[in-house]
Amino acid sequence: xxxxxxxxxxxxxxxxxxxxxxxxxxxxxxxxxxxxxxxxxxxxxxxxxxxxxxxxxxxxxxxxxxxxxxxxxxxxxxxxxxxxxxxxxxxxxxxxxxxxxxxxxxxxxxxxxxxxxxxxxxxxxxxxxxxxxxxxxxxxxxxxxxxxxxxxxxxxxxxxxxxxxxxxxxxxxxxxxxxxxxxxxxxxxxxxxxxxxxxxxxxxxxxxxxxxxxxxxxxxxxxxxxxxxxxxxxxxxxxxxxxxxxxxxxxxxxxxxxxxxxxxxxxxxxxxxxxxxxxxxxxxxxxxxxxxxx
Amino acid sequence: xxxxxxxxxxxxxxxxxxxxxxxxxxxxxxxxxxxxxxxxxxxxxxxxxxxxxxxxxxxxxxxxxxxxxxxxxxxxxxxxxxxxxxxxxxxxxxxxxxxxxxxxxxxxxxxxxxxxxxxxxxxxxxxxxxxxxxxxxxxxxxxxxxxxxxxxxxxxxxxxxxxxxxxxxxxxxxxxxxxxxxxxxxxxxxxxxxxxxxxxxxxxxxxxxxxxxxxxxxxxxxxxxxxxxxxxxxxxxxxxxxxxxxxxxxxxxxxxxxxxxxxxxxxxxxxxxxxxxxxxxxxxxxxxxxxxxxxxxxxxxxxxxxxxxxxxxxxxxxxxxxxxxxxxxxxxxxxxxxxxxxxxxxxxxxxxxxxxxxxxxxxxxxxxxxxxxxxxxxxxxxxxxxxxxxxxxxxxxxxxxxxxxxxxxxxxxxxxxxxxxxxxxxxxxxxxxxxxxxxxxxxxxxxxxxxxxxx
Numbered sequence: 001x002x003x004x005x006x007x008x009x010x011x012x013x014x015x016x017x018x019x020x021x022x023x024x025x026x027x028x029x030x031x032x033x034x035x036x037x038x039x040x041x042x043x044x045x046x047x048x049x050x051x052x053x054x055x056x057x058x059x060x061x062x063x064x065x066x067x068x069x070x071x072x073x074x075x076x077x078x079x080x081x082x083x084x085x086x087x088x089x090x091x092x093x094x095x096x097x098x099x100x101x102x103x104x105x106x107x108x109x110x111x112x113x114x115x116x117x118x119x120x121x122x123x124x125x126x127x128x129x130x131x132x133x134x135x136x137x138x139x140x141x142x143x144x145x146x147x148x149x150x151x152x153x154x155x156x157x158x159x160x161x162x163x164x165x166x167x168x169x170x171x172x173x174x175x176x177x178x179x180x181x182x183x184x185x186x187x188x189x190x191x192x193x194x195x196x197x198x199x200x201x202x203x204x205x206x207x208x209x210x211x212x213x214x215x216x217x218x219x220x221x222x223x224x225x226x227x228x229x230x231x232x233x234x235x236x237x238x239x240x241x242x243x244x245x246x247x248x249x250x251x252x253x254x255x256x257x258x259x260x261x262x263x264x265x266x267x268x269x270x271x272x273x274x275x276x277x278x279x280x281x282x283x284x285x286x287x288x289x290x291x292x293x294x
Numbered sequence: 295x296x297x298x299x300x301x302x303x304x305x306x307x308x309x310x311x312x313x314x315x316x317x318x319x320x321x322x323x324x325x326x327x328x329x330x331x332x333x334x335x336x337x338x339x340x341x342x343x344x345x346x347x348x349x350x351x352x353x354x355x356x357x358x359x360x361x362x363x364x365x366x367x368x369x370x371x372x373x374x375x376x377x378x379x380x381x382x383x384x385x386x387x388x389x390x391x392x393x394x395x396x397x398x399x400x401x402x403x404x405x406x407x408x409x410x411x412x413x414x415x416x417x418x419x420x421x422x423x424x425x426x427x428x429x430x431x432x433x434x435x436x437x438x439x440x441x442x443x444x445x446x447x448x449x450x451x452x453x454x455x456x457x458x459x460x461x462x463x464x465x466x467x468x469x470x471x472x473x474x475x476x477x478x479x480x481x482x483x484x485x486x487x488x489x490x491x492x493x494x495x496x497x498x499x500x501x502x503x504x505x506x507x508x509x510x511x512x513x514x515x516x517x518x519x520x521x522x523x524x525x526x527x528x529x530x531x532x533x534x535x536x537x538x539x540x541x542x543x544x545x546x547x548x549x550x551x552x553x554x555x556x557x558x559x560x561x562x563x564x565x566x567x568x569x570x571x572x573x574x575x576x577x578x579x580x581x582x583x584x585x586x587x588x589x590x591x592x593x594x595x596x597x598x599x600x601x602x603x604x605x606x607x608x609x610x611x612x613x614x615x616x617x618x619x620x621x622x623x624x625x626x627x628x629x630x631x632x633x634x635x636x637x638x639x640x641x642x643x644x645x646x647x648x649x650x651x652x653x654x655x656x657x658x659x660x661x662x663x664x665x666x667x668x669x670x671x672x673x674x675x676x677x678x679x680x681x682x683x684x685x686x687x688x689x690x691x692x693x694x695x696x697x698x699x700x701x702x703x704x705x706x707x708x709x710x711x712x713x714x715x716x717x718x719x720x721x722x723x724x725x726x727x728x729x730x731x732x733x734x735x736x737x738x739x740x741x742x743x744x745x746x747x748x749x
Contacts, residue, residue, distance in 0.1 A: 042414055042418075043392055043395075043396050044392070044395045044396055044414060044415060044418045044420065045417075045418050046418070064718075127561075129557065129558040129561070147557065147558040147560075147561060148561070149502075149558075149560075149561035150502075150558045150559065150560035150561030150562075150725075151558075151560075152725065152727070155561075235502070235561070236502055236503060237717065238502060238504075238560060238717070238721050239560035239561070239721050239725050240560075240717075240718055240719075240721035240722040240725055240727055241717060241718050241721075252713055252717055253710075253713060255388070256388060256709065256713065257709035257710055257713060258410070258414055258709065
């Protein structure tokens with residue numbers, strides 16, 4: 001028994017199934033994407049033509065690629081600067097309610113379990129220029145109607161708000177779990193010492209839930225980089241490409257046009273950008289924050 | 295030592311299973327049907343996969359036609375069983391079929407988009423050359439156009455049906471005003487202005503997807519610059535910056551600026567296009583003849599049965615070329631896997647399928663039951679005798695009155711150019727972010743890149 005357990009072959013055998021799956025479903029697809037990104041390939045031909053880095057040059061010199069990248073940046077910015085503070089605020093509020101906590105949790109979580117197509121249609125009604133809720137409110141206030149999804153000044157913002165509405169609840173449940181895991185006696189001790197609710201939230205709760213906030217930000221960045229479905233459902237990347245994101249750019253300018261080589265280039269660039277962003281965030285923020293123990 | 299041997303053998307076994315599972319099929323180009331040495335006919339049962347896109351309530355009539363053809367073919371070819379695989383049209387075209395083509399195993403019979411898809415697959419040897427079959431059946435000259443499915447002089451697909459484009463109009467409203475269908479652009483302009491003055495919206499609009507407004511723009515530039523011009527962009531014989539093309543763009547923009555379309559059109563889906571017309575909110579709708587099926591019993595335009603007319607884009611002053619020309623499209627069709635040529639039974643089934651699907655009866659049935667224009671040349675008397683629907687009669691009359699036709703622009707220019715005009719330029723024009731001249735320049739730039747590209 002002991003000799004068996006000391007044999008590296010035994011360990012290899014145990015690791016093998018997971019390793020095979022990892023290679024098949026992660027390393028191989030990434031490797032083949034990298035390979036095809038260096039080719040001119042229509043997705044059908046047996047022999048892709050090697051073109052070196054020209055696909056990368058094409059992408060990086062295409063204005064629309066950068067507009068799409070900027071829009072992914074808007075997703076990240078909106079998530080981190082607006083959505084995350086709201087998530088924390090709502091989590092703190094829900095954590096402190098005495099009654100109907102379950103109802104609140106369910107209510108905020110509900111949008112996350114709905115399909116994006118349904119959410120797109122729902123919000124499409126809200127943004128509808130003639131009978132939509134938002135413009136009805138504006139009409140009552142005597143303000144001219146706004147064409148939320150067809151005016152390039154508002155289309156991106158409309159998508160960002162919808163996307164935030166969809167995912168806020170999901171993250172609130174995560175942050176709420178972290179808040180509720182904090183021992184009550186810490187909060188009670190601070191209350192006895194005369195700390196107000198705001199002071200307790202700022203000085204005790206927030207520092208203790210910083211790790212989960214980091215996770216939420218990381219997930220937001222990753223989610224923002226692969227955003228596509230909400231854009232397709234709500235604006236199809238329009239009007240005039242103003243809401244295009246990298247994934248929809250890849251579909252429109254590569255996959256639809258039989259340019260699978262170029263499509264793989266965009267996929268690799270999305271992967272690389274996400275990797276860089278999360279790595280930078282890890283190095284600059286997560287690694288520097290103190291470990292929390294209670 | 296024994297243990298190690300056992301472990302090594304186990305590892306080898308696992309690895310060989312994995313590799314066997316990952317083995318890919320060959321992607322060798324196949325021979326055309328005409329060059330196949332016929333093997334001894336097998337008596338074995340043969341199964342064939344037929345991929346179609348007749349899914350959903352509004353395609354039930356089309357599915358029934360297909361099912362009847364399948365039953366006939368199964369009756370004619372011994373031991374043959376078809377498996378029907380219904381997939382949503384866009385999923386079939388852009389995902390499923392492409393994946394199957396890349397893996398080298400497309401279905402035996404499948405719905406195929408003509409240009410550019412069929413040419414890409416034909417070039418790779420994935421499609422069955424139908425030229426000898428058409429000659430054998432004697433129907434090679436029976437189709438209105440096989441151009442979208444022709445590659446290097448050989449036919450690789452057959453169109454299911456055709457469509458044309460023109461203006462559907464609210465007859466009741468026109469009669470109230472004492473108007474007839476306009477015969478010149480100036481008349482149409484006056485009508486649009488009067489509808490606007492009447493407080494109604496003149497033209498339906500839904501420009502979230504660029505192809506919808508481009509139906510109209512395509513016809514406008516074909517009036518001003520001539521119907522042949524679009525085919526010359528890819529060859530470099532003509533440019534998007536041609537004054538006639540720019541004039542077509544300018545006309546569309548003029549109508550937008552005059553408020554002839556509903557505000558906020560860049561946010562409307564194609565479904566709303568029909569709703570605007572059927573609700574009476576708009577008076578005219580520029581659309582494909584397929585839309586006629588909406589004005590039938592049990593459909594969303596039921597209340598307008600007998601109240602809808604159809605007219606061609608009127609001629610313009612100083613327009614180039616045939617001013618009666620209209621857009622005729624035959625881009626949706628059936629293709630067949632090249633591997634069918636290796637199996638005499640399957641080849642026999644394909645011939646039977648073509649014989650039973652592409653004939654006068656089925657074409658007329660498609661027109662009468664489903665409002666799809668025939669893809670084959672039919673005797674005019676047969677055609678007029680078969681139609682009982684007033685709107686369809688009017689459509690056919692308009693089509694017969696047009697001396698020539700032209701394909702939609704996306705069947706004539708490269709995919710990159712289509713993407714540029716559909717996703718960007720037309721929306722910029724409607725949104726006031728570009729001028730007709732600038733739009734033409736941008737398109738020409740992409741066109742030249744596409745013409746020079748070897749991908």
